[in-house]
Amino acid sequence: MTHEERYNLALEISGRLSRExxxxxxxxxxxxSTSRGTDTHWSDLEMLMxxxxxVPKKAFLEGLVPITTNSITEKKLCGILEEPGVEWPFYAxxxxxxxxxxGDASKPEQYYDLARRVCEEKxxxxxxxxxxxxxxxxxxRIFSCIARKRYEDIYCAVIETLLEMKTALCLLNCTYVNHDYF
Structure with a gap:
């Protein structure tokens, strides 16, 4: 699927679910990646309601494209953005x-403004x-893998540690992530 086809599919799905x-x-x-224009033939389609x-999250396949429509209430989203925690770097x-x-095209900027107004003390x-x-x-967990001689588990423990340290660094630096894993 090309970028244009994937984007048009997103428009079709959003229109259908919005009417519901x-x-x-x-x-x-x-x-x-589709919103950034960096999607490839193997990319999934990620949307947020x-x-x-x-409302429940929906995940399905359209052809060979995995599609996820996550959802969050505005109240929960604003709570996450106003009071930093482990979810704040991702959502900001x-x-x-x-x-x-x-829907309301001005909302993401309003939510981003909430995130930017958080004081350093929080x-x-x-x-x-x-x-x-x-x-x-x-x-x-890394040291536990070594002590248990479960060397095959060290790789996963290191990845998990790096992802969690990324969150800690975001909180330390009062910043967010632009990609899920970076």
């Missing part, structure tokens, strides 16, 4: 890079509350 959700939908957005009331980066397909508190889990517990 009616007044519950605030905005239906595209994110990930921001709603007033909860996400709202900065959303492409609105349906980040320090979030880091302090999560440091044990993000750094010490995850790096301890």
């Amino acid at each position: 959700m009616k007044d519950n939908l605030i905005c239906f957005c595209l994110y990930g 921001i709603t007033r009331e909860e 980066g996400l709202v900065k890079n959303l492409v609105v397909l349906e 980040f320090r508190r979030a880091l302090k509350e999560n440091l044990s889990e993000l750094v010490f517990e995850s790096s301890g």
Whole structure:
């Protein structure tokens, strides 16, 4: 599937699901490689529904394209963006890079403004509350693998440690991620 075909598929899906959700939908957005124009033949299609009331996540295949429509209520999203925690770096980066397909096109910028207004003290508190889990517990898994002689598990423990340390660094530096894994 080409970029144009994948984008048009996103428009079709967002239109269909938006009609089903009616007044519950605030905005239906595209994110990930398709929104950035860096998708390839093997890319999935990632969309986010921001709603007033909860709706379930939907995941399905369209041809050979995996499609995920995540959802979050506006109240929960704003809570995450106003009070940093382990989810803040992902969601702050996400709202900065959303492409609105349906609904209120001004919402992502409003959400991003919420994230940018968070004071440094809130980040320090979030880091302090999560440091044990993000750094010490995850790096301890590496040493546990060695002590148990489960050397084949070290690779996964290292990846997990790096991802959790990324979150800790984001909180330390009061910043977010632009891609899920970076």
